[in-house]
Amino acid sequence: MTVSHSPHSAQSNNHRTAEEIGRTPAGPRELPPLGQQRAADEPEHVDTVLASGLRVLAVRKPGAPMVELRMTIPFGSAVADGMHTATAEVLADTITTGTRRRDRVAIDTDLALIGGDLGTAVDPEHLSVSASSLASGLPTLLDVLADLLTEATYADHEVQREAARLVERLAVARTQPRVIAREALQKHRYGDHPYTREVPLPEDVERVTPEAVRALHPAAVLPRGSVLVLVGDIDPQSALAEVEKALGDWRSDVAATELPPLPALEGGDVLLVPRAGAVQSQIRLSAQGLPRTHERYPALQLANLTFGGYFSSRLVENIREDKGYTYGAHSGFEFTDGAATVQVDADTASDVTAAALLETRYELGRLGLVPPTEAEVESVRQYATGALLIGSASQAGLANQLIGLASVGLGLDWLRGQPGRLAAVTTEQVAEAALEFFAPTRFTGVIVGDADLLGPQLEALGGVRIADRQL
Known part of the structure; x- marks a missing residue:
């Protein structure tokens, strides 16, 4: 019996890589320019x-x-x-x-x-x-x-x-x-x-x-x-x-209890928290950031996205795509009343934990010394704007965004104004935020893992001390 193959079935065995798809005989495919961000109608x-x-x-x-x-x-x-x-x-x-x-x-x-x-x-x-x-x-x-x-x-x-x-x-x-x-x-x-x-x-x-x-x-x-x-x-x-x-009968002369202000977060050693026999380690790094009300927050937001805030970020490309140290790495913000911190998270196999920490520190330093390019900033700007608009497209998404903003004194005006603030950020401002807020010396954190295996490697790497207690 003769079996014929269509051109489509033949091509299915020759998958092109993302790099090949992104190129033409004349060079890389150019991304279309970003359109003018239109102001959304003021909702009632x-x-x-x-x-x-x-x-x-x-x-x-x-x-x-x-x-x-x-x-x-x-x-x-x-x-x-x-x-x-x-x-x-x-x-x-x-x-x-x-x-x-x-x-x-x-x-x-x-x-x-x-x-x-x-x-x-x-x-x-x-x-x-x-x-x-x-x-x-x-x-x-x-x-x-x-x-x-x-x-x-x-x-x-x-x-x-x-x-x-x-x-x-x-x-x-x-x-x-x-x-x-x-x-x-x-x-x-x-x-x-x-x-x-x-x-x-x-x-x-x-x-x-x-x-x-x-x-x-x-x-x-x-x-x-x-x-x-x-x-x-x-x-x-x-x-x-x-x-x-x-809710007319829900009244009190006493205000609900706010948490005491958090102390400013200082950089310092990473603490290795022993967890005997663990086959994976959890890397958690943190540094002081800026609240959403700060005029430099949009620049810091774009710097964070470039570093580790989305799948095409530098950190993900390094320790996930290139070296395979982790299935997922991420950086983002944690907001409290009037303050914010930058968080860096990655879970790794025990035998590559020290290497993953080394590469994470390398990417933190590189973000400031080799600052985001115009192309990187435009890419994360588009991502940030799109994510904001998609997040508020549904009723539930808008409600979730507004309650987070309202709990720190903001509201709909901040949400509507953020795309414009992102559009106004320059590459130089992103570079300044990257150099200042992602400096490795600003970070502290913990690694949870097998201290017998990780201790010698991390102590040799430096900036890591072992906790006294065992989990």
């Missing part, structure tokens, strides 16, 4: 602070008959108290289990009737609420929210059940390398600051009582200093009226 919105001290930001974004709700309540502690962290975690897990007017089933039923859902989470800075529903169901959604904020009961059996589940989850979470590395980095950076208490200890959770949870709610779930964001197919003024109607 309301941004105001109610008499209770609650900031409300409501934005009309049609396209789907839905509304997205995001709320953040400052939920810090003035001291590094493990019991506050544990109690706050139990509160977040049980606030939706019942109120004076609704039990757990009634809450779920009322949300289901409006196509809605609602969830809560807590971290060292905030208690967060995330919810959505049909736009027509907004009054019901707000009524359920108000019920949780003002009438949550925290029944004994619900607290005990959720605390037991939390202990089980924590037992698993605390064995995960990423959780171990994050906790080690936090303690190395900030010592006993309350910000480091991200994951409670199981033994602290076991000591949480229903009385403690019920006492924490009126002391900490407060409107003054909190933010509510609504995005969807809504009339902002009508939505604001619904918020005032639903």
Whole structure:
């Protein structure tokens, strides 16, 4: 039997590389020039602070008959108290289990009737609420929210059940390398600051009582200093009226508790945290950055993208694509109230950890000494602008962006103005930010791994010291 082959099947065995695709007989293919960034239409919105001290930001974004709700309540502690962290975690897990007017089933039923859902989470800075529903169901959604904020009961059996589940989850979470590395980095950076208490200890959770949870709610779930964001197919003024109607009884003369300011992060040695027998290592580096309100933040954002902020960055090309030390490396920002840090993350096999750290330091230094080219800056500028616009294209994406901005005092104006600020950044400004903020001496951090294997290599490399305790 004769089998014929089409030209397409013959070509399928001769795949061209990305470099070959990007070239013509006359040389590299030229990218089309960036078009003029057009200003987006001003969306209909309301941004105001109610008499209770609650900031409300409501934005009309049609396209789907839905509304997205995001709320953040400052939920810090003035001291590094493990019991506050544990109690706050139990509160977040049980606030939706019942109120004076609704039990757990009634809450779920009322949300289901409006196509809605609602969830809560807590971290060292905030208690967060995330919810959505049909736009027509907004009054019901707000009524359920108000019920949780003002009438949550925290029944004994619900607290005990959720605390037991939390202990089980924590037992698993605390064995995960990423959780171990994050906790080690936090303690190395900030010592006993309350910000480091991200994951409670199981033994602290076991000591949480229903009385403690019920006492924490009126002391900490407060409107003054909190933010509510609504995005969807809504009339902002009508939505604001619904918020005032639903949350009118949620009042207090006391403001929600903010975390104490974080100390400035200084560069220094990397701490090797021993984890006996680990076959992989977690590299976590960090340096002081700039908040989004700073005039130089757009230049720093583009410098970060060039270094390690997206897949075609220098760090990824080096330690992933060229040398194969890691499946993924990344750099980005971590924002806290009024401050920011630059983070560099990579997970590597133990036998190449020292080499990966060496190459990461090399790329940090090279970013300043061999600054981003015009082509690199244009590429990351296009990526940053596109990512910002894509992130705000959906109702949920816009709500997520706005709650992050609103929690540090920003709003829709900052979001709309950022593409223009990115477009105005020069290559020279990016180079200045790269040299200043990505200098290797500005960074500190941790490596979690097998100290018996890594210790001699990393000590020979320099700038690494071994922690006393074993994980």
